[in-house]
Amino acid sequence: MTTAKSDPTFRPERQREVAEALRAVLPPSSVLSDLEDTRPYECDGLSAYRQPPMVVALPDCERQVIAVLDVCRRLNVPIVPRGAGTGLSGGAMPIADGVVLSTARLNQIVRMDAYSRTAVVQPGVRNLAISEAAAPHALYYAPDPSSQIACTIGGNVAENSGGVHCLKYGLTVHNVLRVRMVTIDGEVVELGGEALDAPGLDLLAAFIGSEGMLGIVTEVTVKLVPKPASARVIMASFDDVVTGGNAVARVIAAGIIPAGLEMMDRTSSRMVEPFVKAGYDTDAAAILLCEADGTAEEVDEEIARMTAVLEAAGASAIQVSQSEAERLRFWSGRKNAFPAAGRISPDYYCMDGTIPRKHLARVLTGIAQMEGRHGLRCANVFHAGDGNLHPLILFDANRPDELERAEAFGAEILALCVEVGGTITGEHGVGIEKIDSMCVQFTAAELEAFFGVKRAFDPPMLLNPNKAIPTLNRCAEFGKMRVSAGLLAHPDLPRF
Amino acid sequence: MTTAKSDPTFRPERQREVAEALRAVLPPSSVLSDLEDTRPYECDGLSAYRQPPMVVALPDCERQVIAVLDVCRRLNVPIVPRGAGTGLSGGAMPIADGVVLSTARLNQIVRMDAYSRTAVVQPGVRNLAISEAAAPHALYYAPDPSSQIACTIGGNVAENSGGVHCLKYGLTVHNVLRVRMVTIDGEVVELGGEALDAPGLDLLAAFIGSEGMLGIVTEVTVKLVPKPASARVIMASFDDVVTGGNAVARVIAAGIIPAGLEMMDRTSSRMVEPFVKAGYDTDAAAILLCEADGTAEEVDEEIARMTAVLEAAGASAIQVSQSEAERLRFWSGRKNAFPAAGRISPDYYCMDGTIPRKHLARVLTGIAQMEGRHGLRCANVFHAGDGNLHPLILFDANRPDELERAEAFGAEILALCVEVGGTITGEHGVGIEKIDSMCVQFTAAELEAFFGVKRAFDPPMLLNPNKAIPTLNRCAEFGKMRVSAGLLAHPDLPRF
Known part of the structure; x- marks a missing residue:
């Protein structure tokens, strides 16, 4: 672990200069430079890399954001924007001689418009807080990364975050209508708008997922969607992963867009079952969770259609949740896969590749072959519906070679994703982790x-x-x- | 009208130089420079402006596209890309000393994949030809600009084209997964991909709608969607346009996304009815057409829900199509609005603004007030569901002042669109027409x-x-x- 004090590039006079310039334009409590204050910012969710920033700035309005950028531009200081710091790829990893610009105090819900089903929020508003504020209107904000209790909409915009519901409801880019942001020149620029189409270049999509490289968000207009009246989930078992992977493609090919379509292999279900007692079929080579949401009639009809497709696709067993408690129990295993991995293995390396759905079976077979070659086990958990894989490579960093083998294994999985026409990240971003x-x-x-x-x-x-x-x-x-x-x-x- | 020969900027030696350089890299029949050959390229659908290009190049493969760009870059010649020339804003308007790069010979359907529901096509493939090729698989390409018989997918990408179905199925940007293109440097760049998300900057959306300013498309991967089994349309009458405009917002607020949601005011229905005999209620201040598509059961259920909403919203009369022939008859009036305008008025000026749906009633009221101020009638026809207005300003260019008044009227409509948070173009692009x-x-x-x-x-x-x-x-x-x-x-x- 590197600390600011021991860092050879740390220059106290430079820190003083930058902090003083920032204190001239922000309230004193909005500029942190003591190591005890900056240390909480030393990493994000990718905690293997740590570096306290030189200074942390906490602007509480757009005018202050412009002021921070003016100072940094004038003094040539690099800036790392930061939401809640829950990112998994090191996008908010500080720079030793840089400023962290935290959006924590830009946390106002500016407007909630039930009629046009939109909300205007500042970037530091938490993802779940938007849905909570929209709940009285029976609306919610659909993208639901697993960190949604803590993560901010600004961070979601930076990473183009997804979640279990993004198959049906889209990623952040499909649920954000407008971004207001400040460029490094201190210019305020609005991208997108509430209308269906906009003239000029559509830079909103380029901005979403740009990982803080293009500007600092000061306001976001999000779409809200009606809360479904009911939801039920199917748990289907398969005797081999290839049949399971093909079943996913057949559900989609039947014209069904489930509210969630998740897959776990046997390594994952056996890892999770003793821990959460979700009632998983631990003999099955793969388990598929398919959710339907909507009115009660729509849910019944979609559950019936999905059941027929899954049976025809070769499911060896099918169970449908009969109550809300059972639905949540079926999901609990999937949602606790990462903590469960930590329970059975000293270390795990979570991958995040995305592939065209039609190649699911091929990639699963490829990963199984890699397990033998690298001498490590891999638990496969994924957003099957959108082809977003989260292979968890299990290893023990204390054993010689294992970290290196896990990294090589991971790189090989990502190379296979690219080979079949996919990408090296689904929803966790590139940051510093995936840059190579x-x-x-x-x-x-x-x-x-x-x-x-x-x-x-x-x-x-x-x-x-x-x-x-x-x-x-x-x-x-x-x-x-x-x-x-x-x-x-x-x-x-x-x-x- | 300007012709190349009379154009003071026309330089025969320059034309010879550029044409010869292009003939060195393309087959002779792929380079046109005689005025009789270049004249067909002198304008697009915005025919008020005409200018034959210096040279037309017709590459038939990506290698030839790169060669054309290499020549133009070396000789510093501006390039105007052109699909079928059906655009309405002058985006393909030639430059007197420039090359028109036509995609007419890049017209191959490269791959049709029913399993992943995608088609890979060259840019010169016609919009409707994609759906025709997909028909044996019960699939089609959803965006349907009214020029879809003639217009090309490359032009659709350049203009981000829409159509009657884009409310439910999205614009071009929502239906294109990947674009392969050549930059002015001759570099081949692929934007987007078949996977749900991609790392790096999402430049696909910025490219779509960039009106030929960023590169030349050589291949497009489009999404295909299942052909609905049935469709029916509701025709609802309203006693005033404000109630009709609010009804549109209420349909959407009820969580219904109709396959089409179009509105016409009384000026439009009276203009159209004698011409097409669609059976329109010409006493109504506004008519709304709401289409449902899907399985027969889904269509029945959605028609019932829409009927209830429209009644509650104050519709004075409601008719539902009872046969496919009647459905087509109801639509025929809407689809013939532009030709009908030409029948009752010597000239008309078709606007294309987009506004947030909630401001529909306000903008309609504003346009009615402008009619008095400018002393001209305006027929309002629009894709109401996505707030895309096509006001047709009726005038007679032979009467003193009327063209100027029509232009001032049009500019005022667009300024009002911007004022309520909308945009100056919905689906026709900016080109040369809207640039100011x-x-x-x-x-x-x-x-x-x-x-x-x-x-x-x-x-x-x-x-x-x-x-x-x-x-x-x-x-x-x-x-x-x-x-x-x-x-x-x-x-x-x-x-x-």
């Missing part, structure tokens, strides 16, 4: 297009530098740059 | 963000220049620049 895998995912021309947009928004490259998008130099060092035909024809392409 | 209205829509900082992205993709600014996004100079001359607080603080912002 981006070299596998994209060609130099594609990375150059990303940097072109980055430079257009942030010419001094001060916003969350060295996250999310690798430089071509970094990829060259990593040794796995994808090369396009175009690049070969243009060896003089600018390098970073 | 962009100054009203966006602040300098927002236009600067657009140009930043434009420069990142096209540093020499050769792709479709002077379309879609106005320079700050142009806005200053237009005299209606929106000014943000941020801009005032930064008077030294770069100008174009």
